Amino acid sequence: MSESLQTERKNATFNIKELTDTLNGGPEETRKRKQIESLVFNTPAFHRQDRFQLSREEIYDYSIKVYGELIKLCKKENIEIRYDNPDYVRLVGCIPEEIPVGLHVGMFSSSISDQGTEEQQKKWIPLARNFKIFGTYAQTELAHGTFVRGLETTATYDESKQEFILNSPTITSTKWWPGFLGRTSNHAVIAAQLYTKSKCYGIHMFIVQLRDLKDHKPLPGVTIGDIGDKFGFDTVDNGFLRLDNVHIPRENMLMKYAKVTPEGKYLPPTNAKVAYSAMTLIRVVLVRGSAKALASASTIAIRYSAVRHQTETAPGKEPQVLDYVTQQYKLFPQLATALAFGFAGNYMIDTFNKIHSEISSGQLDALSELHGISSGLKAYTTDTATAGIEVCRRACGGHGYSNACGIQHIYANVLPCVTLEGENTVMYLQAASKVISTIKRLEQLRRSGMDQDEAWNTAGIELVQAAKAHCHYFIVKNYLRSLEKLNMTPSLRKVMNSIALLYGNYGIDENAGDFLESGFMTGEQLNLVKAKILQLLSEVRRNAVAVVDAFDFDDKYLRSILGAYDGDVYNRLYNWAKSSPLNKTEVHSSYTEYLQQLLKSKL
Numbered sequence: 001m002s003e004s005l006q007t008e009r010k011n012a013t014f015n016i017k018e019l020t021d022t023l024n025g026g027p028e029e030t031r032k033r034k035q036i037e038s039l040v041f042n043t044p045a046f047h048r049q050d051r052f053q054l055s056r057e058e059i060y061d062y063s064i065k066v067y068g069e070l071i072k073l074c075k076k077e078n079i080e081i082r083y084d085n086p087d088y089v090r091l092v093g094c095i096p097e098e099i100p101v102g103l104h105v106g107m108f109s110s111s112i113s114d115q116g117t118e119e120q121q122k123k124w125i126p127l128a129r130n131f132k133i134f135g136t137y138a139q140t141e142l143a144h145g146t147f148v149r150g151l152e153t154t155a156t157y158d159e160s161k162q163e164f165i166l167n168s169p170t171i172t173s174t175k176w177w178p179g180f181l182g183r184t185s186n187h188a189v190i191a192a193q194l195y196t197k198s199k200c201y202g203i204h205m206f207i208v209q210l211r212d213l214k215d216h217k218p219l220p221g222v223t224i225g226d227i228g229d230k231f232g233f234d235t236v237d238n239g240f241l242r243l244d245n246v247h248i249p250r251e252n253m254l255m256k257y258a259k260v261t262p263e264g265k266y267l268p269p270t271n272a273k274v275a276y277s278a279m280t281l282i283r284v285v286l287v288r289g290s291a292k293a294l295a296s297a298s299t300i301a302i303r304y305s306a307v308r309h310q311t312e313t314a315p316g317k318e319p320q321v322l323d324y325v326t327q328q329y330k331l332f333p334q335l336a337t338a339l340a341f342g343f344a345g346n347y348m349i350d351t352f353n354k355i356h357s358e359i360s361s362g363q364l365d366a367l368s369e370l371h372g373i374s375s376g377l378k379a380y381t382t383d384t385a386t387a388g389i390e391v392c393r394r395a396c397g398g399h400g401y402s403n404a405c406g407i408q409h410i411y412a413n414v415l416p417c418v419t420l421e422g423e424n425t426v427m428y429l430q431a432a433s434k435v436i437s438t439i440k441r442l443e444q445l446r447r448s449g450m451d452q453d454e455a456w457n458t459a460g461i462e463l464v465q466a467a468k469a470h471c472h473y474f475i476v477k478n479y480l481r482s483l484e485k486l487n488m489t490p491s492l493r494k495v496m497n498s499i500a501l502l503y504g505n506y507g508i509d510e511n512a513g514d515f516l517e518s519g520f521m522t523g524e525q526l527n528l529v530k531a532k533i534l535q536l537l538s539e540v541r542r543n544a545v546a547v548v549d550a551f552d553f554d555d556k557y558l559r560s561i562l563g564a565y566d567g568d569v570y571n572r573l574y575n576w577a578k579s580s581p582l583n584k585t586e587v588h589s590s591y592t593e594y595l596q597q598l599l600k601s602k603l
Ligand SMILES: CC/C=C\C/C=C\C/C=C\CCCC(=O)SCCNC(=O)CCNC(=O)[C@H](O)C(C)(C)COP(=O)(O)OP(=O)(O)OC[C@H]1O[C@@H](n2cnc3c(N)ncnc32)[C@H](O)[C@@H]1OP(=O)(O)O
Pocket: 083, 102, 103, 105, 106, 107, 137, 139, 140, 145, 146, 147, 148, 149, 179, 273, 274, 276, 277, 279, 280, 282, 285, 367, 368, 371, 372, 419, 420, 421, 422, 423, 426, 430, 433, 437
């Protein structure tokens, strides 16, 4: 155990277990979480030492193995695989890889349970829940992702056969990006333009079988594959799909809201956007996912900064890097942001569950409001978390650039979330639409309108800024309100208040221009904010390691040599480097193949 970390933990002014229980929702929740996590951490199949030395194909193969192990484990422990089952969420939450079950449960199954009729749910949900079929959610196409109404895949109703015929009419209509589509899934919920009696009724969702259940071969009319290597998400076979006259029964259209009768008559839903429900769920999940990712990166960087000593500040005295105010200014706001986003994630899940049950009973009034706040928070938290994770990585210096740091994989897994489930700029504009549309509606009542689209496009930058400010304000307010509601001992509350105040003041300092421009604050007041930040950094310093310990991330989850609990960084780093495949032999074969000839040649 690193002496520095031991000292940090001894100096803490609060009880670490109390904070862990507070963040988990109580000691019983902590016990349940640790019990569930031990199932994963004690199953060797979930952990490969050489995971980051595998080829793309080996990594995919490994992810499918983990998929199978997870399903077996859930069956053995009688844990129902549902995104709204807390034990399942705990279990899948401690597996750091993106694995096929995410899309199958989080989008394929949830689309059917949210938008399928009773009969459709009775037929498909048991098949999905018992993994008799593997599904994904195929909406995005080669040329359209954001503009859902512009998707080109067609589903044309043939009343003589009471079937829909699905087609990819153009190269640009090729489904492109859906996770686990390329090699894994044998079914998909597919978004397509619905045609009946030669009229188009817009985007609707259809269950389509893609592969034979006996030999997994693509069915007739289905062309399918992986889209190739990506920046990250290397366990995921994001795929492409083309459909050539693929016939499905009428009953495969998800018809809880919109319907097509056997005679081909279209019956519209009360709110067409209910078809987008699966996206809203994932946006909600991504808020909490961003918090967890930033908390992981903060844990690694803060522990490492407590272990790392660098540069003499007095003869013979090399301080911990964490004692530099610049290092504190890098890392402590990330720690504060991770906590703030965690509380925002809890709020989002609670709000989603409340509105989701209303929607399930047919009350769709709050659908648009849920969409606005989930879109805005998804954009704001994923943007901020990806930037903050990179700050944490850079704060680790040279070793932060080694895969032994562990932050790279966190970053690579969170980075696509600024795009998937709604490109963030467009998502901000969904939050701004609520704010600005009310103001514009008032303006339009008082005077004749201008060209709305031109005004909207011209004001796009301010709209995004308005949405960001709205989200930031919401997160600060929710953070403080959440702390007020929590029972904490005075020692813990003092620490948590300092961190929350740091988050608020840091946010003002980072956006000083807005506060000055709006006249909300003067330069002198902003100087007070900067002074407050310095004071708060020194307050947080003493407890920073203890606070990240309270996140209670197992070393097997963090997979970080720099951020391991015991802080034995240098020995581990040396052994990790020696185990690199490149060091298998004393002399690499490239010497005899190439270098030796070079040395001998007369060049
Ligand atoms: C359990 C979790 C497991 C795993 C999670 C981890 C990782 C997941 C990994 C990968 C998953 C990735 C999956 C995907 O990426 S799926 C594809 C995602 N694609 C998108 O997000 C597309 C983004 N675009 C849109 O959502 C829409 O096009 C739009 C930008 C919102 C515009 O929609 P459009 O139909 O054109 O709307 P308008 O005609 O402009 O009308 C606006 C009107 O509609 C309301 N609205 C829009 N969307 C929704 C919605 N989802 N819910 C409710 N209401 C919605 C909007 O508020 C507005 O209402 P008004 O009252 O103002 O008219």
